[in-house]
Amino acid sequence: MAFEIEYQNTWLTPTLEDIVMFVIGGDWGKEPTIIDDDYVKVLCIRGSEIRDWSKNKGNTASIRAIKKSSLETRELIEGDILIEISGGGPDQPVGRTVLIDKQTLSYLPETPKVCTNFLRLLRFPKAIDSIFLNLFFDFFYASGEIVNYQGGSNNLRNLKFAEFSKINIPLPPLNEQHRIVSKIEELFSELDNGVSNLKLAQNQLKVYRQALLKFAFEGKLTEQWRKENNPEPADKLLERIKEERQQRYEQELKDWKAAVKAWEKDGKKGIKPGKPRKIKELTPFTKAELNEFPELPALWEWAKIDKLTEYSPYAIKAGPFGSSLKKEFYVEKGYKIYGQEQVISGDAHFGDYYVDEEKYKELISCKTKPYDALISLVGTVGKVLILPENAEDGIINPRLVKLSLDKNYYSPFLFKFFFESYFLKSLYSIHTHGATMDVLNLGIIQGLPFPLMSKEEQEKIVNEIELQFSIIDNLEHTIKSGLQKSEALRQSILKKAFEGKLVPQDPNDEPASELLKRIQAEKKKYLEEQKQQKSKKPKNIKKMNKELSIEEVLKTSDKPMLAKEVWQKSKHKENIEDFYKELKDIQSKIKEVKKGTESLLSLSK
Incomplete structure (x- = not known):
């Protein structure tokens, strides 16, 4: 305003x-x-x-x-x-x-x-x-x-x-000041009550959102649907997944043998075709571990993430080492670099960091495709972005993990709802005896339990959650709008008060001119x-410490110093404006490096 x-x-x-x-x-x-x-x-x-x-x-x-x-x-x-x-x-x-x-x-x-x-x-x-x-x-x-x-x-x-x-x-008369304050406090009290109720409703919606997810992943949301539709049991689904992967591996071996024969027939020219490797499975949960987890409906099973992803060596992949993807490799156009900016914002099209085709091929194991689940390891830990169908080709950066879920067997959107739920965080706490998911890495994700049910039931759960969440989103939007209006009303009250229009003037008040005197x-x-x-006061005969200029303070350290520390040790510690004035005067002698929200200062060499 x-x-x-x-x-x-x-x-x-x-x-x-x-x-x-x-x-x-x-x-x-x-x-x-x-x-x-x-x-x-x-x-x-x-x-x-x-x-x-x-x-x-x-x-x-x-x-x-x-x-x-x-x-x-x-x-x-x-x-x-x-x-x-x-x-x-x-x-x-x-x-x-x-x-x-x-x-x-x-x-x-x-x-x-x-x-x-x-x-x-x-x-x-x-x-x-x-x-x-x-x-x-x-x-x-x-x-x-x-x-x-x-x-x-x-x-x-x-x-x-x-x-x-x-x-x-x-400066109104003093009595009028008191009347204005009294009226503002009265109006603000009513306003605060309304804001408090809105914030309470806002928090209740957050609780309801998580309660809905818990209800869904305990199987209660679709309990009646299962009775009416008798879906495929998850253990049968796991058998089908296992059989299909074995058949695929056998086909890869068959194709390899054919390729070797062709290579031999051609006089063994070029490099011999490499034998396909069978993808190593994660160690399944023990009975003791399964007994720690909440009981699932009879037709569901707990599964590790490797049972839900595509049969590919790069279906479960952490981002590259930082040295492999420095900013010096970035270009204006090419293959998109996906990072926590896109995941946390929920917008796959956000950002404009790219690498060229050479770097893309070098990091091909980190490539992405539509419907991949990208998981943030820093910032908002555990946030998930499902890449849309029109997502640009690209790679993930070191701050993400990529999961290529097998859409024939597991819904990426179900994965997102489950992974972002407090229900999963509580399971993690049980599995790790009280630890929290403040830190996340690929090893942790590979040790987490995921509920598996028929594909039809997955779709039913996703549809029900999306329907309820759309209602919650609308209510949250209404509350947010109400809070914004409350703040605007608060400023309107203050403006009216300081224009002298909130309370009546009293001609018997001491004039403002007398008050100023x-x-x-x-x-x-x-x-x-x-x-x-x-x-x-007796004069302090103690020898005073020498007051140091910015340059003199920086000379006392062989390492860069925080700008705040330089200020506090300089002769300007009582006056920030003089500090910045001197800093501006000697800026040619100073080197400034940004470190997060802080500035590090040192003398230029």
């Missing part, structure tokens, strides 16, 4: 720097294990606490140790506002704020609270309602206007606080008191 707002003509709009009384950066301090009388243990609020602030109110803050002298100026009190000045990312600008209230301070009340140096403490005169101010900061951030005050890179953004402090703050007087008095207290 654009930040367009018309304030009441009876209000004033001073800048943030006009009304803020005290501003200071936080202190991350040292490990709490430090033994030093000059240090005291504190709870240090970080940027990561902001996400769930309304729920936790900072009770997940880290225990740290900071100097007593630092605590004197940084200890948080009720009404303080913390603003995020560094962090963020491409989808989350910095500039989020939280209000320190009684609930925050009541958690471990004997332990002082401070904020990390990635946040900044803002303290305002008591003549301003700090809840009102924080609501305005929330509104300003949500409007998107905050992006105009961003600096730094995508991986480490910083708030240009000097510029941000020039933003105009709406009181604010400025309180601010002036506070600053004078701070100055007097500072002058009374």
